Amino acid sequence: MTLLCGIDIGGTKIAIGLGDREGNILAQDRILVDPDKSAQELLAEVSLRLGELASGRSFSGVGVGVPGPLDTEAGLILNAVNLPGWADLPIRDILQDSLKVPVLIENDANAAAMGEFLFGAGRGVRDMVYVTVSTGIGGGVITDGKLLRGVRGSAGEVGHMTILPDGPLCNCGNHGCFEALASGTAIARRAREGLEKGEKSSLRGQKISTFSISNAVRAGDPFARRIWEESIFYLACGIGNIIAVLAPQRIVIGGGVANVGDLLFLPLREELKKRVCVAPLEKIEVVPAKNVNDAGLLGALAVACGVSS
Amino acid sequence: MTLLCGIDIGGTKIAIGLGDREGNILAQDRILVDPDKSAQELLAEVSLRLGELASGRSFSGVGVGVPGPLDTEAGLILNAVNLPGWADLPIRDILQDSLKVPVLIENDANAAAMGEFLFGAGRGVRDMVYVTVSTGIGGGVITDGKLLRGVRGSAGEVGHMTILPDGPLCNCGNHGCFEALASGTAIARRAREGLEKGEKSSLRGQKISTFSISNAVRAGDPFARRIWEESIFYLACGIGNIIAVLAPQRIVIGGGVANVGDLLFLPLREELKKRVCVAPLEKIEVVPAKNVNDAGLLGALAVACGVSS
Numbered sequence: 001m002t003l004l005c006g007i008d009i010g011g012t013k014i015a016i017g018l019g020d021r022e023g024n025i026l027a028q029d030r031i032l033v034d035p036d037k038s039a040q041e042l043l044a045e046v047s048l049r050l051g052e053l054a055s056g057r058s059f060s061g062v063g064v065g066v067p068g069p070l071d072t073e074a075g076l077i078l079n080a081v082n083l084p085g086w087a088d089l090p091i092r093d094i095l096q097d098s099l100k101v102p103v104l105i106e107n108d109a110n111a112a113a114m115g116e117f118l119f120g121a122g123r124g125v126r127d128m129v130y131v132t133v134s135t136g137i138g139g140g141v142i143t144d145g146k147l148l149r150g151v152r153g154s155a156g157e158v159g160h161m162t163i164l165p166d167g168p169l170c171n172c173g174n175h176g177c178f179e180a181l182a183s184g185t186a187i188a189r190r191a192r193e194g195l196e197k198g199e200k201s202s203l204r205g206q207k208i209s210t211f212s213i214s215n216a217v218r219a220g221d222p223f224a225r226r227i228w229e230e231s232i233f234y235l236a237c238g239i240g241n242i243i244a245v246l247a248p249q250r251i252v253i254g255g256g257v258a259n260v261g262d263l264l265f266l267p268l269r270e271e272l273k274k275r276v277c278v279a280p281l282e283k284i285e286v287v288p289a290k291n292v293n294d295a296g297l298l299g300a301l302a303v304a305c306g307v308s309s
Numbered sequence: 310m311t312l313l314c315g316i317d318i319g320g321t322k323i324a325i326g327l328g329d330r331e332g333n334i335l336a337q338d339r340i341l342v343d344p345d346k347s348a349q350e351l352l353a354e355v356s357l358r359l360g361e362l363a364s365g366r367s368f369s370g371v372g373v374g375v376p377g378p379l380d381t382e383a384g385l386i387l388n389a390v391n392l393p394g395w396a397d398l399p400i401r402d403i404l405q406d407s408l409k410v411p412v413l414i415e416n417d418a419n420a421a422a423m424g425e426f427l428f429g430a431g432r433g434v435r436d437m438v439y440v441t442v443s444t445g446i447g448g449g450v451i452t453d454g455k456l457l458r459g460v461r462g463s464a465g466e467v468g469h470m471t472i473l474p475d476g477p478l479c480n481c482g483n484h485g486c487f488e489a490l491a492s493g494t495a496i497a498r499r500a501r502e503g504l505e506k507g508e509k510s511s512l513r514g515q516k517i518s519t520f521s522i523s524n525a526v527r528a529g530d531p532f533a534r535r536i537w538e539e540s541i542f543y544l545a546c547g548i549g550n551i552i553a554v555l556a557p558q559r560i561v562i563g564g565g566v567a568n569v570g571d572l573l574f575l576p577l578r579e580e581l582k583k584r585v586c587v588a589p590l591e592k593i594e595v596v597p598a599k600n601v602n603d604a605g606l607l608g609a610l611a612v613a614c615g616v617s618s
Contacts, residue, residue, distance in 0.1 A: 069587065069589075127457075127459065127460075141554065141555070143452045143453070143457055144452070144453070144455065144457075146453065148436075148452055148453075148555065149556075150436065150555055150556025150557065150588065151436075151556045151557070151558055151588055151589060151592045151593055152556070152588070152589050152592060154556040154587050154588035154589065155554065155555050155556040155557075155588075156554070157553050157554075157556070157587040157588065158553060158554055159553075160553045160586055160587055161470075161549075161550040161553045161554065162472055162546045162549060162550060162584065163471055163472060163474065164473065164474060165472065165473060165542070165543075165546055170586075172586035172587070173586060174583075174584060174586060233474070234474075237471045237474055240470075240471060241470040241471060241550060241554075242554060244466050244467060244468075244469045244470045245450065245464065245465070245466075245467055245470065245550075245551060245554050245555065246450070246457065246459055246464050246554065247458075247459025247460045247461070247463040247464040247466070248459065248460070249460055274483075275471065275483055277469055277479075277481035277482060277483060278378065278463050278466040278469055278481070279459065279460055279461070279463035279464075279466065280378075280460060280461050280463065283460045283461065284460055
């Protein structure tokens with residue numbers, strides 16, 4: 001069996017794994033990102049640990065998922081907000097030199113999209129959009145069975161569609177981005193602002209998160225329900241916009257918010273029925289991601305599949 | 310030289326043309342859509358006129374552009390608001406039977422996108438989005454050199470992205486669609502509403518259109534300038550959303566509004582600089598369509614190029 005390696009580089013940890021072309025992870029390890037270590041030192045540690053993990057077994061390719069915009073051709077990160085010191089570093093070439101196998105790098109949302117497409121909820125279609133709803137909102141677009149990179153790999157940045165121009169400020173500097181209205185962070189902020197205004201709710205005094213809000217909705221809390229419905233409305237605006245542009249066969253929603261399950265997906269589909277006017281919605285599936293918890297590593301493994309076999 | 314035929318079916322007229330694979334139209338004719346005639350009668354007339362136009366020359370394929378959602382596989386229109394009586398009619402097979410050559414049909418916005426891609430402002434790139442800003446807003450998406458159809462050919466319906474959920478009512482029944490905020494119709498309505506509220510302007514008493522408004526802007530009319538800037542803002546929201554999702558190499562803007570030229574494109578590019586935060590805007594061209602006036606016929610001719618040569 002041909003083994004492949006996935007490396008998922010995040011702001012706090014680096015996950016490494018060995019797996020096969022069917023998305024089975026056979027061995028994995030993780031390295032905490034010590035801010036006192038340089039990127040080069042961390043990459044050397046990745047190579048070392050990977051050697052230990054493989055323990056003599058060979059692997060034919062490596063896929064690396066990294067945050068931020070990349071120059072995939074040059075194999076480097078252009079601007080990594082959460083990884084100072086990594087910008088402009090030739091990650092691909094450094095790993096290729098030390099591991100002696102072909103290395104491909106991809107931004108993490110695109111990698112996760114490929115992971116769902118090859119190993120998860122995207123199987124069986126040719127056109128798919130992956131949307132991750134978490135701290136922010138990101139995504140990846142698959143058309144005709146291939147990742148659509150767009151200029152400098154920046155396709156799929158669906159979190160920065162404007163859906164309410166006078167809406168809340170987004171981290172990007174604009175107002176009313178999809179991410180600023182429907183991410184986990186935005187949902188929690190909406191609840192906190194309501195509570196600050198004196199709304200009565202069982203949420204008062206609790207840690208406010210998508211998880212606690214969804215539990216309060218299930219328990220019948222009217223304020224939590226209002227927050228939830230408003231959030232679903234904006235989620236449907238954003239997903240509806242993706243449908244207007246691409247009309248994909250399937251939209252796969254990942255990220256922590258997707259873990260909420262039917263409480264999210266049932267009203268979301270109802271809201272989409274109101275909003276999608278041209279595309280035949282009954283032919284477009286909106287489904288939860290399969291690999292929510294190991295999206296990063298499976299994404300990196302999917303990227304590794306791009307190494308010619 | 311291999312000749313191809315394009316047929317552009319609209320609500321009021323049907324344009325027919327003979328051309329080559331380079332987008333040169335060598336002969337053309339048009340038929341007014343007589344509402345008293347059946348679709349079958351009109352199609353028979355199309356075949357007859359096409360025979361006259363060809364006058365003995367053979368053509369190897371026919372492309373047909375039609376309004377509305379299609380079943381391209383079955384070769385019929387599913388729902389043509391402006392062409393009652395054409396729905397569910399097997400247009401492709403009827404024409405194929407009478408013309409004895411392969412026929413392909415495509416919806417008109419997708420056809421126009423292919424026309425710009427093959428013969429116009431889309432030449433030289435692999436990823437392009439065509440946006441037509443006219444009575445409504447439509448479009449077509451080209452990825453990796455191919456038209457992205459989406460489910461039932463409904464990709465590229467960018468006019469129905471929500472960009473202001475509590476905005477003006479759209480023909481589709483939703484509020485705040487891109488089309489309801491930035492189409493030629495929407496720009497004119499914005500001006501009319503201002504005039505009705507008593508705004509002072511040289512536009513008063515004139516026929517209100519994108520053309521007259523843009524002329525008033527050029528002449529220094531402050532009200533017209535405000536209307537124009539607001540319209541450009543929403544145009545940038547919609548184009549910016551397309552960039553967020555696809556980050557194409559080039560966006561080609563067609564339709565009557567694009568005829569305005571630099572008065573549109575210069576401020577639009579400035580506004581996009583404010584709105585596009587992730588994709589490298591300097592690598593994304595936003596350009597006017599080349600074939601504004603014969604977009605329909607050239608689109609149909611481009612569809613004909615899909616007939617295997």
